[in-house]
Amino acid sequence: MKFEKVLFYTQFGEMAFNCLEAVLELKHAGLKEVVLTHVIPQEDVAFVPYGGYLKEEAERIEETSRIRFGEWQKTIAENGVDSKIRIEVGGTNAAIMDIADEERVDLIVTGRKKRTLLEKVYVGSHILDLLRRSTVPILMAKYMVHYETDDEEFTRVNDHIFVRPLLATDWSEPSQRARDALPAFKGVAEKVLITHVIGAKISKGLDPQGIDTLRLESEKRLNAYCRKAETEGLAAESHLATGRTVAEILKMAREHKATLIVMGRTGKDWFEEYWLGGVSHRVAELSEVPVLIIP
DSSP states (O other), rough: OOEEEEEOOOOOOOOOHHHHHHGGGGGTTOOOOEEEEEEGGGGGEEEEEGGGEHHHHHHHHHHHHHHHHHHHHHHHTTTTTTEEEEEEEEEEHHHHHHHHHHHHHHHEEEEEEOOOOHHTTTTOOHHHHHHHHHHOOOEEEEEEEEOSSSOOOEEOOOTTSSSSSSEOOOOSHHHHHHTGGGGTTTTTOOOOOEEEEEEHHHTTTOOHHHHHHHHHHHHHHHHHHHHHHHTTOOOOEEEEEEEEEHHHHHHHHHHHTSSSEEEOOOOOSIIIIIIIHHHHHHHHHHHHHOEEOOO
């Protein structure tokens, strides 16, 4: 797997350009082209009485977006990467997925949008919906994140996303595909962190001997993953934890200074996956660092 062609979706938020600059570090790992993408929501240009939309308003927004993208293209070119602009009117997710398909991109990059209380209960933000539906890997970029610990508040700037990627694996097929994505960071990653969490639900039903056996088996698997990464030219180290899966993944990412979390898309039950979200989706929502989800 390589990330040679990237769709960079933006609504021109405050840190969007900074995020783009961080993504351009993939040039050291083979990035060749960025598709700068903006979607004008249908409701922003809707002409409600007749069910159509205001063409002049859409053209005005598109022209403003092209001017902004034109400035961004200068930076992209300075980094030796090609670019093109795609601007559409319509539903955000549908437009992103259509463009991704038409352009045959290897990766979709999008920022995090905070969810409303209603969205938390019913539908989730547009990015979480994308994570559920996309057949293309998605990077949820989080350039600046404010978070709290028990003792103090922090502001984290994620400007070197790919330096220390952390793979969180549960040995499933999606996790295997996520592992296979690690070589895409060769040339930009200093070290990959390969981790596994023995979930509380699993360990709860085991006696101490059973837990020890499971830990030994998990350590062997982690070591095998590390050896494979090293044969692919990546320095690697492994970490094993026991407890609540999401909390432990986030804890390991913080303790071991990960700059990115890489996961396969999880969730076994459609109802649970869509309405509540799988482990990967909860990590994507709660993480202080960017999260890459491999479908």
